[in-house]
Amino acid sequence: MDLILILLLALAIDLTIGEYPVAVHPTVWAGRLAGMLIKPGLRLRRNLQFVYGTILSLSLITLFSASAWLILDFLKGIDYWLFIIGGAVILKPAFCLSQQWRVAQITRAVIESKAPVPSGMKSLFETVSFNQSVTRGEVTSASIRSIAENASDFVTGPLFYYLFLGVPGAVAYRVLNTLDNMIGYRGKFEYLGKFAARLDDAASFIPARITALLLISSAAFKQWDVARAWRTMxxxxxxxPGPNGGWPMAAAAGALGVKLYKTGHYELGSSFVEPPIDKITEAVSLYRLSMFTWIGVCLMALAVAAALRG
Structure with missing residues (x-):
């Protein structure tokens, strides 16, 4: 029952409070620490960059996941309910549920009205100017792609590892995903981030495919074109580019019947229409149903496991 109570309380925090302030957000801490420690590795030769990046990645993952375990073990020795509350507080930053649909809704409002971007979201729009060559379709596509891919990275993935490894497992996955987003790409960090990128690919293999199936199942519940969603996936x-992100994004493209693309890189559902703005709302609806279904599955799995043990 411990894991069920922790997850329920963490979910309540997500839905009421949302994301923690930057100053106290563990994922931000991990990113900043990684940013500091990455710099010396850039001065090394390529083969040593790989070694340095491997050690750095494993060290940061271990640091944050082990810290979570030690804190919870300490709290459990003091008081059971303090342990449950502490577990929820630590688990919450490892997943991000409601923020994803809030960002998508604000994105639609900005596109429609060209209103000022909220200060907390300026970084999301810093490369977009509605007076330049970026089209509404491109921004709408980016918003839908983001909510589909982030469903795997920010919800399905962390909670998948929570099922098997508890709070430390969710934390470990979130730190790994953060490292992949920072250094797991070609160019400047290609060798330094190769280990983190490959490990994230492996860790996200199952969650990405679960997310795609959840999106298709939710489309079926909404009586949308399931065959089209499956075929596009x-x-x-x-x-x-990666082995995982295309699964939920392609499933979303088929479920919504729109072309999702990154100009000059790829098109998913290329025969479908350019995504109109109202498809953001449909994507949010699909995301909500999918992710709450996943949370329900997680709670049922934990309940069954608790019953078998007890």
């Missing part, structure tokens, strides 16, 4: 998931 199967045919287009490999068009994106």
């Amino acid at each position: 199967i045919t287009d998931h490999g068009l994106t």
Whole structure:
């Protein structure tokens, strides 16, 4: 029951309070610490960069996940309910549920009205100017792509590892995903971030596919075109650069019947229409149903496991 109570309380925190302030957000701490420690590695030769990046990645993952375990073990020795509250407080930053649909809704409002971007979201729009060559379709596509891919990275993935490894497992996945986003790409960090990128690919393999299936199942519940969603997922998931992100994005493209693309890189559902603005709202609806379904599955799995043990 411990894991069920922790997850329920963490979910309540997410839905009422939302994301923690930057100053006290563990994921931000991990990112900042990684940013500091990455710099010396850039001065090394390529093969040593890989070694340095491997050690750095494993060290940061271990530091944050082990810290979570030690804190919870300490709290459990003091008081059971303090342990439950502490577990929820630590678990919450490892997943991000409600913030994803709030960002999408604000994105739609900004596109429609060209209103000032909220100060907390300026970084999301810093490369977009509605007076330049970026089209509404491109911004709408980016918003839908983001909510589909982040469903895997920010919800399904962390909670998948929470099922098997508890709070430390969710924390470890979130730190790994943060490292991948920082250094897991070609160019400047190619060798330094190669280990983190490959490990994230492996860790996200199952969650990405679960997310895609959840999106298709939710489309079926809404009586949308399930065959189209399935067909697009199967045919287009490999068009994106990584091995995982294309699965939920292609499923979303098929479920919504829109083309999702990154100009000059890839198109998912290329035969579909350019995504109109109202498709953001439909994507949010699909995301909500999918992720709450996943949380329900997690709670049922934890309940069954508790019953078998007890």
